[in-house]
Amino acid sequence: MKEFALMMIGAALVNNVILARFLGLCSFMGVTTRIDTAAGMGMATTFVITVSSMADWAVQHYLLDAFGLQYLRTVTFILVIASAVQFTEMTIRKVSPSLFQMLGIYLPLITTNCAVLGVALLLVEGKMSFLGATLFGFASSVGYSIVMIIFAGLRERLALAAVPRLFAGPPIGFIVASLLAMAFMGFSGISTS
Amino acid sequence: MSRDSHTVEGIARVVRISDGVAWFEPEQTTSCGHCASSAACGTSSAATGGGNGIGSIARRIELRRFPLEATSGLRVGDRVVVGVSERALLKASATAYAIPLLTALTAGGFAQAVFGDDLTTMITMAAGLLAGLFLARLAAGALGRRGELAPRFLRYAAPNETCHT
Numbered sequence: 001m002k003e004f005a006l007m008m009i010g011a012a013l014v015n016n017v018i019l020a021r022f023l024g025l026c027s028f029m030g031v032t033t034r035i036d037t038a039a040g041m042g043m044a045t046t047f048v049i050t051v052s053s054m055a056d057w058a059v060q061h062y063l064l065d066a067f068g069l070q071y072l073r074t075v076t077f078i079l080v081i082a083s084a085v086q087f088t089e090m091t092i093r094k095v096s097p098s099l100f101q102m103l104g105i106y107l108p109l110i111t112t113n114c115a116v117l118g119v120a121l122l123l124v125e126g127k128m129s130f131l132g133a134t135l136f137g138f139a140s141s142v143g144y145s146i147v148m149i150i151f152a153g154l155r156e157r158l159a160l161a162a163v164p165r166l167f168a169g170p171p172i173g174f175i176v177a178s179l180l181a182m183a184f185m186g187f188s189g190i191s192t193s
Numbered sequence: 194m195s196r197d198s199h200t201v202e203g204i205a206r207v208v209r210i211s212d213g214v215a216w217f218e219p220e221q222t223t224s225c226g227h228c229a230s231s232a233a234c235g236t237s238s239a240a241t242g243g244g245n246g247i248g249s250i251a252r253r254i255e256l257r258r259f260p261l262e263a264t265s266g267l268r269v270g271d272r273v274v275v276g277v278s279e280r281a282l283l284k285a286s287a288t289a290y291a292i293p294l295l296t297a298l299t300a301g302g303f304a305q306a307v308f309g310d311d312l313t314t315m316i317t318m319a320a321g322l323l324a325g326l327f328l329a330r331l332a333a334g335a336l337g338r339r340g341e342l343a344p345r346f347l348r349y350a351a352p353n354e355t356c357h358t
Binding site: 034036039040043044046047050051054058061091092095096099129130131134135138 | 201279282283285286287288289290291293294297298301302305311314315318319322326329330333334337342
């Protein structure tokens with residue numbers, strides 16, 4: 001249990017997908033202008049990454065490793081992720097058409113989110129158990145969501161601030177992101193003893 | 194979409210009016226299609242021939258059409274601003290995504306603790322996910338019956354108004 005807890009904290013905060021591994025930067029800059037859209041995107045991404053982590057572990061374990069097809073890993077995972085997004089989209093539409101109308105817009109963006117593929121490749125390299133791989137995917141995506149929401153909050157405040165014209169827009173966004181990344185480096189000093 | 198302190202706003206276009214009900218199609222509101230790579234992007238409508246084939250943006254937007262009671266003076270082609278409460282958006286996200294994930298992870302953790310076997314954990318987690326989706330369906334139904342998920346007509350959109358203004 002302690003192993004899982006440490007692994008999850010490490011995946012969410014210490015080795016954060018966005019700020020430490022620099023994955024998912026497109027959605028990090030593109031969908032963080034408001035907190036509500038960042039939260040919606042974060043929850044959708046959390047669902048897709050967790051489901052695709054489950055599927056990727058099964059495909060790696062029972063197909064690629066079993067038949068010596070490891071060289072097909074990247075292309076197979078891309079297919080699994082695209083299928084997971086389609087599955088999520090269809091499921092949400094069946095579960096509740098009203099929810100789909102509100103939330104469906106985020107799902108196409110996730111297909112091209114490199115964080116999803118990055119997490120899948122990381123969990124394979126980690127040679128984890130099924131539960132470990134799923135929790136790693138879940139924790140990584142929770143870390144992604146936390147950073148998205150924090151950054152959206154900062155950008156909402158930035159929109160009201162007097163920023164010099166030279167830095168207005170994405171430049172000040174990147175400067176703030178770099179400060180946020182430095183703040184998250186503080187988590188790397190966590191001691192478990 | 195823009196927002197005041199309580200309402201998330203979006204722009205939609207009236208595509209059909211029948212029997213006092215107006216059908217709206219939301220305008221594309223994501224960053225997708227606006228970036229420098231949109232011409233080469235696999236998710237853009239251009240990548241699928243610009244039509245409304247399966248998987249295209251046009252097709253996805255078509256699937257997101259929603260009905261509202263037609264107010265007087267509303268005509269096909271009108272651009273209007275519709276809104277949902279910020280709270281409803283977060284509730285909808287939690288219902289659709291958090292409930293199935295929590296049941297799946299709980300079931301998986303339980304199976305791992307009891308059986309300690311990957312295959313059993315996988316099957317139990319998949320069953321937990323399905324159970325969570327069923328619970329999400331019930332919760333979404335309850336939200337829908339209370340009218341919390343339905344967008345509201347707010348006003349007509351100004352000629353140059355977009356989701357980014």
